[in-house]
Amino acid sequence: QVRQEAAVANAKALIEKVNEHCFERCVPKPSTSLSRSEEGCYSACMEKYMAAWNAVSKQYVSRMQREQSSAGFIGGGSL
Amino acid sequence: QVRQEAAVANAKALIEKVNEHCFERCVPKPSTSLSRSEEGCYSACMEKYMAAWNAVSKQYVSRMQREQSSAGFIGGGSL
Amino acid sequence: QVRQEAAVANAKALIEKVNEHCFERCVPKPSTSLSRSEEGCYSACMEKYMAAWNAVSKQYVSRMQREQSSAGFIGGGSL
């Protein structure tokens, strides 16, 4: 149950960020309806944001693992 | 009591946002005192921000009502 | 104990802000390693941010004290 709530919170945060970034970029001047090109941009932007989030997750986790398997914890990655 | 606390929290959030936006816009280079024109800008900016907040509130609530009275909840407003 | 936790939270917030501002400014295009000049910028930026934080703290506290020792609380500082 705790886990499910965490997953929901995580998905919500992701959706919020998608809306924040993609509305900013794809709808610079909001008019009386979303145009086809705005919709297309939004949908590509959403896909891209999720791909970016995936890339960050992978890189972050792999970095963490490299750091924990190396000798120190703080000194490990700075040079 | 709960309601009053919520209203206070809401007013605080509004004041915080006013200060954030209006200081950004009206006082680009802070000097040894607020000039007349900075004060005038600040006061107009505050009024404008509150008008904007009102416009958003009305629009948001009316949209919610339209969505809830239409058939579906998610499918209602996207086209 | 409460105090110590507060101090830790405060230090964490400061470090987070340093990273946010300094990464933004010193590493505009992240490449395969931090260059010498990026490292130099980061370290200067960190020192500068902490100096800025100190300046703000002093000014803020002194303002608070001036306001509390003057007659009113709200009317005190606006002109």
Next chain:
Amino acid sequence: RELQQFVMQEAQKATIQQSIHSLTDMCFKKCIGKISSGKLDKYEEPCMQNCVERFMDASHLVLKQLENMRTSS
């Protein structure tokens, strides 16, 4: 039971207030030009309204697309 309902309603109101604050924040940046008067001018007022409507259209798009992804996978 009534208390529970009251708490949930208040929580929902808080969420709505939060959305209104963040929409105002975002749309103010998009729609408001120079601060010359305290009123919204004839360009700014409809821009704020459209901004709210388009943001909600766009959020529905996202939810719909996520739904499609889930059902097709």
Next chain:
Amino acid sequence: RELQQFVMQEAQKATIQQSIHSLTDMCFKKCIGKISSGKLDKYEEPCMQNCVERFMDASHLVLKQLENMRTSS
């Protein structure tokens, strides 16, 4: 009772720390140009101080104006 006072004081300190963080954030953006050294230069130091003072002047303006609105309505 003493515990309560202690808790309130700590909460107040946390609020002050929060304000200091957000003022530093905002004024750093306004006042700090190129990062050439780790010290605040002769333009940046007074700019940071004025930034804090003017922000607080402006917040008082807002509170005063809200007060006026409430009493006149």
Next chain:
Amino acid sequence: RELQQFVMQEAQKATIQQSIHSLTDMCFKKCIGKISSGKLDKYEEPCMQNCVERFMDASHLVLKQLENMRTSS
């Protein structure tokens, strides 16, 4: 005891999720240009990866420098 461990692990996961969200937010701004397709292009993908790595390098720098300050004072 097992419950406590479970709670701590979940809290740690939440912190990691938070870091991932804020890194994505920051690196998306730095690395993503025009939105033409839904895929990361051959410039954007390594930029996102480098962005994560360099950010973590830089954070370690900060911690190291703080450590030096503390031990030398």
